[in-house]
Amino acid sequence: MSTRIGRLSGLVLLLFAALFVNLNLIALVQADDLANHPANRRVIVREYQIERGPIIVDERAIARSIETDGELRFLRTYPEGPLFAHLTGYYSVVLQRSGLEAALNEQLTGQPTEVVAQNLGELLGTRGQPGNSVELTISQAGQQAARDALAGREGAVVALDPVTGAVLVSYANPTFDPNPLSSHSPGEIRAAWDEVRDDERQPLVDRAIRETYPPGSTFKIITAAAALESGLGPDSPFPDEAVYDVPQTTANIGNLPASPCGRGGSISMQDAFRFSCNPVFARLGVELGDRALIEQAEAFGFNRPPPYELDVVASRIPQELDPPQTAQSAIGQRDVRATPMQMALIAGAVANGGELLRPHVVGRIRDPSGRQLSGPDSGRWTEGLLDGRAVSPRTAAQLQQMMVEAVERGTGGAARIDGVRVGGKTGTAQRGATPDAWFVGFAEDRIAIAVVIPDAGEGATGGRAAAPVARQVMVALLGADA
C-alpha cells in the first residue's frame, strides 16, 4: 500500500504545484491587467482619492472637486451646470470620463494614469498631492452670450482668436448637466444617463465639433478663395443669370426667388458674393474645376480632423466631383459637410491674413502651488501636405473685403457692429424640412466665428437666423475684451 500512497501524494503534490503556478501567473504576469481592469473598483476608489485640479474659465472654476465623507473621497462638481458641459465632459464612476476630463486626465490628476494605478499604498496612507489646475481660453461672457442668443434653439457657436487659435466660445444646444452624471450614486448616474442618452434631441452630441452640416453658401468663401488664388479678382465679371445651366444635367442651379442677383447682364464676383449668387458661384466652381475646389477646401482643413484637445470630426468634401457635383459643391450643397469648428477656422484664416491655425482651448496649466507648467499651444496647423497657409495674404485681404461688403451692404447685415470692422458670409443650406442657417465671419483680427442653426424653421435664412446670434456673441466678446 505504501507505494500507492506515495503515488497518491505525488498526484496531490502535482495539484498543489498547479495551484502555485497558476497563482504566480495571476499575481505576477496578469497582475497589472487585473489591478487596472475598469471593473475593478479599487481603480476607482484610488482615483477618487486624488483631489483633481479645477478647470478654470476667467478665473472661476467651472469644474472642481469637493471633499466628501464617502468612500469616494472627492466629488466632481460643475457650478455652471450645462453651460460648459460639452467642453468639460463628465467625471463618472459608472461612465468613466468624457470631454476635457478625459483628454486632460493626467494633468488634472497631476500624474500619469499608470502611476495612479500603482501607488495604492501611498495614496491610501497619505494625503495625495492635488492635481493641476487647467485654465481655458474660453470667455465666460462669450459662452453665456452664445447660450442666450441661441435661446434654446438647436445650434452651435464656435468663436476663436484669429491670431492665436485660442477658442473663445464653444457652445452647442441642446446640452446636458454633467453634475448628476458625475455623482457618486450609481442609481442617480444611471437615471440621468438614461435620460440624456434616450433624448431624441441628442444633448450628448457636441454640435460645435462632433456634427457636420452642409455649409451652404458659407462655402462660397472657399470657392471665392480658389478663384482669387487662380488669378481672378473681386471685380472679375460673370454673367448675371437667374439660372445657371449646369453641364451634364437638367438639374440647374438658380437663385431663390429665380431672378438675377443684380440688374442682369454682368455682375462682379464681389457683388455676387455680397448677394450670395448661386448661379455665379456654381459656374465659377465648374470653370475652376473640381481639383481646384477640393484642393482649396483641403488647404482650409477639410478632409482631416483638426488637431484639438477634444476630438473633432473631419469636415468632408469628396475626392472627385463630376461637373454637376462640382457646381453644387461650390455653393456648399451636395456631399459637402462641415463642422462649426471648421468654418470658424476658415474665418480665422481669412481674418489673420491666410494662416490656418491649430485651435486650442487649454490656456495655462498650473501645479497646486501656482507654478505654470505649460502655456497655450498655439501655432499653425501643419500636417502632411498641409503647410498651415490656406491662402496668400493678398487673397486673404480680398476675401476680407468681400466679407465686410457682405455685412455692410449684403446678406449679412444683421451681424454689423458700429465701429467694428465685421465681415461674414451667410449660408442657407437645404437638407431637412427647413433650412440650416449659417453665419461665418470675423470681427477685425480679434474674433473669428461660426454659427449654425440647423433646421432653423420655415423661411429662415443665415442672414436672419444665424447672423444676429453671431453679432450678439461678438459684442459680448468685444465688450469682455475692452
Place this chain on the structure above:
Amino acid sequence: MFAVVLTVGAGLLLGWSRQPGLSATALVTGVALAAIALVAHLTVRTGAPYADPVLLPVVMLLNGLGLVFVHRVDLATGSELAPTQTVWTAVSVGGMCAVLLFLRDVRSLGRYQYTFGFATIGLLLLPLVPGITAGIINGAQLWIDVFGMRFQPGEVAKITMMVFLAGYLERKRALLSVANQRIGPLLLPAPRHLAPVLLATAMALVILAGLRDLGSALLFFGAFLAMLYVATGRLAYPAIGGVAFAVGATIAYQLFGHVRVRVAIWLDPWSRVTDEGYQLAQSLFALGTGGLTGTGLGFGRPQDVPFSATDAIFVVIGEELGLLGSSALLLLYLVVVVRGYKIALTARDEFSTLLTTGLTTILALQTFVIIGGLTRLVPLTGITLPFVSYGGSSLLTNYLIVGLLLRVSDDSRRAVLAGPRQRRGGT
C-alpha cells in the same frame, strides 16, 4: 511545540493590533487563542504524547491566520464573525481533545462501519427534515438550525463516510484486488463485491447533487477513488472513476442550470463581470492587486469580494499578503497533507492507513478545489478553505480529522519510539 504555538499567537496579535480601533477585541481573541492552543497542547502531551509534532502547530497557525482574516473582513464589512469563530475554535479544539482523550484506538471505529455508513446518509439528509432545516441558502439546502446554531451536517458526514469506506475496504480488500472480470483492457473484480461501495457512494453523490452541493460531491468522489486505489492497487478503479466522473459531470451540466452557469463563468468571467462572474472577477482583481508582496494587512478591499469571510477568504489573504503570503499558506497546507500521508504510511494497520488516506485526501482536495476555483484553475464551487474560512461545522470537522490523524500517528510512533513495553506512557 508549545513555543511555536505561542509565537504564532503573539505574531497574530501583533498583526491584529495594527487594525485601527479594535485592539481590545484583538487582545481578547488573541489571549483566547493562546489559551485554546495551550489546552490543545497539554491534551496532546497527555493524551497522545507520541503524536506527530508538526501537524497541530501548523493547523493552529492556519486557524489563527483564519481568525485574523475573518476579523479583517469584519472590519471591512461591519459583520461580527470573528468572536463567533473564536467560540467555534474553542468548540472544535474541544472536539479534537475529546477524540484524543476518549478514542484510544481508531480501529474500534471500524467495528461500527455500517452504523457510520447509515449515519452518513442520515447526516446528509438532515437538512431536508422539516423543523430543523434552515432552508435554501445561497442556492443550496445544506444547513440545519439546532439550539439557535446553524450547522452543516454534511461536513461531519465527510468523516463518517471515510470511516465506513475504510472499514469496508479493509475487509473486502483482498476480494476487490482479485480481478477476474475483463472489460476491454481492464481487469475488474466481480460486480457483487463492488456493488455496496459503489452504491453507497452513488447515494452520497445523488444526495449531494440533490442538495446542490457539488463541491462536496466532488470531494467525496475524489477521496473514494483515492481510497479504492490505495486499498486495491488497481488503476482500473480510478480509470472507471474518471469515466464515471466525466459522465456525472456531463449529466450535472445538462441537469443543473447553475452548473452550466458556473462553467460559462469559468471559461469567460469578463463578459459577466457585473452579475454571475462578479465573484470570480473580484477574486482575480484582489489577487492581481495584491501582486507579489500584497497591499499590506488592512489595505485590501475584502468588501468587494462576495463571501470574503467564508469561501473567498483565500483571495483576501492573497490581496493583503501578496503572492508571498498566499504561497506560504499553500505550503502550510502542503505540510498538513504531507504529514497526513506520512501518518497513513506509518499506520500500524490497514484500517488506520485507509482512514488517514481518505481524511487527508479530503483535506487536500478541499484546499485544491476552493483555491483552484478562486484562481480560475477549475470552475468555482463554494466550499470552505480548511481551518481558515469562517464556518463552525467545517472547523469542527477539520479538527476532528486532525484528532484522528494525531491518534493514528501517536499509535504508530509510540510503537517505534517507546517500544512495546511502554504502551500507555504518560508525560
